Amino acid sequence: MPTSSRFAVAVHILTFLAADRKRAHRSEEIAASVGTNPSVVRRILGDLSRAGLTSSQLGKGGGALLARGPKKISLLDVFCAVEEQSLIAMHRTPPSQSCEIGRVIQPVLQSMAATAEQAFFGTLEGHSLKDVARSVKTAAA
Amino acid sequence: MPTSSRFAVAVHILTFLAADRKRAHRSEEIAASVGTNPSVVRRILGDLSRAGLTSSQLGKGGGALLARGPKKISLLDVFCAVEEQSLIAMHRTPPSQSCEIGRVIQPVLQSMAATAEQAFFGTLEGHSLKDVARSVKTAAA
DNA sequence: TGCGTATGTAACGAACCTAGTTACATATAT
DNA sequence: ATATATGTAACTAGGTTCGTTACATACGCA
Numbered sequence: 001m002p003t004s005s006r007f008a009v010a011v012h013i014l015t016f017l018a019a020d021r022k023r024a025h026r027s028e029e030i031a032a033s034v035g036t037n038p039s040v041v042r043r044i045l046g047d048l049s050r051a052g053l054t055s056s057q058l059g060k061g062g063g064a065l066l067a068r069g070p071k072k073i074s075l076l077d078v079f080c081a082v083e084e085q086s087l088i089a090m091h092r093t094p095p096s097q098s099c100e101i102g103r104v105i106q107p108v109l110q111s112m113a114a115t116a117e118q119a120f121f122g123t124l125e126g127h128s129l130k131d132v133a134r135s136v137k138t139a140a141a
Numbered sequence: 142m143p144t145s146s147r148f149a150v151a152v153h154i155l156t157f158l159a160a161d162r163k164r165a166h167r168s169e170e171i172a173a174s175v176g177t178n179p180s181v182v183r184r185i186l187g188d189l190s191r192a193g194l195t196s197s198q199l200g201k202g203g204g205a206l207l208a209r210g211p212k213k214i215s216l217l218d219v220f221c222a223v224e225e226q227s228l229i230a231m232h233r234t235p236p237s238q239s240c241e242i243g244r245v246i247q248p249v250l251q252s253m254a255a256t257a258e259q260a261f262f263g264t265l266e267g268h269s270l271k272d273v274a275r276s277v278k279t280a281a282a
Numbered sequence: 283t284g285c286g287t288a289t290g291t292a293a294c295g296a297a298c299c300t301a302g303t304t305a306c307a308t309a310t311a312t
Numbered sequence: 313a314t315a316t317a318t319g320t321a322a323c324t325a326g327g328t329t330c331g332t333t334a335c336a337t338a339c340g341c342a
Binding site for chain 2: 034112
Binding site for chain 2: 299300301302303304305308309310311312
């Protein structure tokens with residue numbers, strides 16, 4: 001249902017950066033690994049740097065770097081940086097206010113949705129970029 | 142992020158049916174409460190009946206009915222009936238197979254995504270249509 | 283200072299999805 | 313028979329995503 005793949009691409013980018021923190025990586029280099037256009041990578045790197053997860057350097061030898069250790073970057077940080085916060089959408093057009101159910105269904109639903117979303121986000125928070133990098137290393141071996 | 146409001150509408154429909162189980166309710170009647178077109182309601186009722194949550198009757202006095210008690214319908218049942226199962230999408234185009242990270246990132250991500258999704262679904266499973274109906278009644282009072 | 287390099291961002295299009303609308307065949311009650 | 317209600321197809325408008333191109337801006341280095 002999620003029509004966006006930004007989270008997957010963002011984690012890919014960050015995992016790429018985490019694999020070699022000794023130097024900056026150009027968007028072109030990252031894009032080759034992700035399998036997309038450098039501009040798409042830069043667009044997502046923009047979100048990530050606005051969220052304080054990466055930094056970028058211009059000019060020769062420039063590119064993107066992790067702004068902090070992979071152990072200190074949770075998948076929730078990544079998700080919040082690049083995706084909408086809410087997993088469950090309400091009615092597009094407001095329900096009837098002259099119906100008792102229509103009048104109150106949205107707040108009721110939203111509070112239940114919030115508990116489910118919290119469970120989702122809590123789990124994401126429990127996984128760090130370091131965990132991903134480790135799993136990737138193991139799987140690649 | 143969810144571009145679909147089907148879950149919200151489906152819960153609304155089912156709550157409407159749960160509020161008066163003594164008779165069948167026409168799509169037109171439900172649509173007035175939801176604030177949409179009867180055909181939209183029938184489309185979603187199609188999903189719900191395929192999932193065994195509702196049944197329908199044709200002809201005069203016809204309409205939709207809950208197929209079982211609201212205590213026996215979980216929000217997970219509803220979600221699965223009308224929405225995609227996966228909350229996290231992978232790359233649209235496959236990542237580079239010549240890159241070690243690109244080769245394994247998807248399964249790694251998917252397994253972590255699965256734990257978060259399970260937390261989400263588990264919470265939805267813990268709420269029944271009866272809970273929603275009760276909250277609506279309380280909120281309406 | 284000037285050149286090459288890399289980012290950040292805007293703009294545009296193709297593809298896709300959602301939901302609103304209309305239409306109609308089919309089944310049912312009376 | 314007739315009126316009624318569903319189920320579903322077809323079409324449209326609107327929104328979102330992502331790939332692409334383009335370019336202004338900033339930085340390193342000779």
